[in-house]
Amino acid sequence: MGGTLRVVLGDQLSRGLASLQDLDPDADTVLLAEVMAEATYVRHHPKKIALIFSAMRHFAQQLEGEGIAVAYTKLDDPDNAGDLTGEVVRAVTRVAPERVIAVSAQEHRLAQEMQGWSEVCGVPVELRADDRFFCSxxxxxxxxxxxxxxxxxxxxxxxxxxxxxxxxxxxxxxxxxxxxxxxxxxxxxxxxxxPDRRRFQPDAITREVVDLVRARFGHHFGAVDGFDYAVTAEQAEQAFEAFVRDxxxxxxxxxxxxxxxxxxxxxxxxxxxxxxxxxxxxxxxxxxxxxxxxxxxxxxxxxxxxxxxxxxxxxxxxxxxxxMPGYAQENRLNATRPLPRFFWTGKTDMRCIHEVVEQTRTEAYAHHIQRLMVTGVFALVAGLDPRAVNYWYLVVYADAYEWVELPNVTGMALYADGGVLGSKPYAASGKYIDRMSDYCRHCRYDVKQQTGPDACPFNALYWDFIDRNRDKLEGNPRMSMPYATLKKMQPEKLQALRQQAETFLNSIDYAEEGEW
The missing domain is CATH 1.25.40.80 (Serine Threonine Protein Phosphatase 5, Tetratricopeptide repeat)
Incomplete structure (x- = not known):
């Protein structure tokens, strides 16, 4: 026994990881563990869970091929402790290392948990900085x-x-x-x-993971069916090279x-x-x-x-x-409306929202403009609660981790940080979506109408947002144009727009907190 136990998290599947750079194959053991706590702290999209678990298993296989001892815990192992700290304690008991080395997590909640490992493990724990970024x-x-x-x-x-x-x-x-x-x-x-993206036929390891995910997480938003993501560094490089080429x-x-x-x-x-x-x-x-x-x-x-x-x-x-940690509580615009159920079901006559939610359900993916200027803009102008919106974004995307999701949503999409990240809120009417997409041509609503039963909801919601946040935003130089227009607007027109927005918002079926 002895040597070092080197812990690798599910989002640290890099052979050059700082905790592996001085590994001694003759003395050290690498621990990877699939744990329910990390799969369910939010109800991640099944394809994200399948990606991480399959990539972890392939990474372990790569290390073992190099002659490195790997302690691997599968999710359905009957002795699985259920959380990462418990698995580290179990591994320390089995391996009896002289010390534990890991790269500190990028998510604040898990980084804080790792700070307590030394005390619960009874051996020295070294937490190294993650050097896979350009800027520390x-x-x-x-x-x-x-x-x-x-x-x-x-x-x-x-x-x-x-x-x-x-x-x-x-x-x-x-x-x-x-x-x-x-x-x-x-x-x-x-x-x-x-051209299509590079897709990969699941091998035996991935098929086993897909079956596990379907059985354990089939009730989560999205489906694991049709999983074809890259699950190794070699495959990911092939996928990227195809993007560069095509x-x-x-x-x-x-x-x-x-x-x-x-x-x-x-x-x-x-x-x-x-x-x-x-x-x-x-x-x-x-x-x-x-x-x-x-x-x-x-x-x-x-x-x-x-x-x-x-x-x-x-x-x-x-x-x-x-x-962090205060950033997670930011809500400078005092937005409190619950998340509409159509963010989960896709059942809405707004074709733009429907398209983005449906592709997200299938692919666990939407590109940055779909996230910012469709679902993000709707959440902003409708005054949706940042906590609910952040939860949704963290659940539905395969690339979502709090460190990258939270600032993009709280700061960029919702302006809930009051301008820490972005210089202005990205509020927009239906004109932007019409200019950058063909969604409006396939929509029941008329993007050119501002009021009435066929008016695009984004139009009235935009002016309602501008008016109700006047005290917080009018002094922003980058908001001078909409507020100049608002000042010239006839009171009757503004009242009609605000009534249109209220009627639409009252017609929405909202999800209960914790429902998804």
Missing amino acids: TDGFEQWARGRKSLRMEFFYREMRRATGFLIEADGQPTGGRWNYDQDNRKAAPDALGT KLPSFGDYQDAMKVGQPLLFHAQIGAYLNCGLLDPYAVCARAEKAYRDGHAPLNAVEGFIRQILGWREFVRGIYWLK
Whole structure:
């Protein structure tokens, strides 16, 4: 006995993980454990659970192939303690290591739990920082210190300079601009054909996991049927390479576009792989930059792609650790309305909401504009409770972990942090959805009508949101245009819009707390 017990979490499936870098194959043991507590602290989408469990089993198989001792607990092991701390204690009892080493969790609740491992295990526990990010939490705190506002654009430029991605020899950004977002807002034409993503036939390990998930988590939102995700680093790299080859050249132009029946368009759908450790963010950004340098993809596509990883992904993680635990309670707009049941069922005449919820049920995925400007905007203008909205986003997406989900929802979508993350609320009427999608053409509601039985609900909800939050938002310089319009609006028209919004909101079937 002796040696070190090295604990690997389900979202740490990277061979270069800090806790594995000095592993001694002759003395150490690696612990991976499928536990009910992590699968059910929210009712995760079955495809997310299947992805993590199958990837964990394949990762364990990889380590064993290298001659490394692995202690692996399956969910249906009769001796399974049910939570991660219990499994670490069980492993310490069996293995009798001299110490335990792990990389600290990225979710605040689990990181706090891990702080108590040494006491309950009775052996020294070393918690290492997660170095799979470009910017450490200490580095982000240092960048944020003394700033009046925290804006992703300025952080992103620092990350570009620090990494050298899309930076020329003279230190200037490639192409002379830092950001090509203005070039990335084209609606997809009707005849646009899009290649499918790389899909993978489940092997015996994955089929066993799928059966387990179907039996244990079949009551969760979504279904595990048709599972075809990558479950190894090799497969994830194949999926990403297929994106670079087939989709990246058009990603920039159409990254904000939405179309009925086309959930992926030119998106990579690699967030789930990045966030569980199957893909390395540095390698992904480097490969995208190479596609530009080789003339395979245009600059607006590559810069936009790199910005999502090097910019937004790193920025929201920094905000999360800078502001937790209080950030989870933010509700600056005092939004209290429960979550509509159609967020779970998809049963609504609003075609945009229906499309996004249905594809999310099937794929455990929606792209960033669908999340922000469809379900997110509805949640914002309808005044939905941030706690309920955060719960929903954490449940339904395979790439959702609190560190990345919470700032995107609380800060970006709901403006519930009062402007910590974003400079203005992303409130919008139906015009935006009509401009960026074909959803409105297939909808019962008329996007051009503001009041009446056929009016698009987004239109009245938008003006109701603007009016009822006047005291909190009117002083925001980026909100000057809607408030200037509001001041010119006839009182009778505003009253009609507010009545329209109230009538619609009162017609909604709301879910009970804890129902899902």
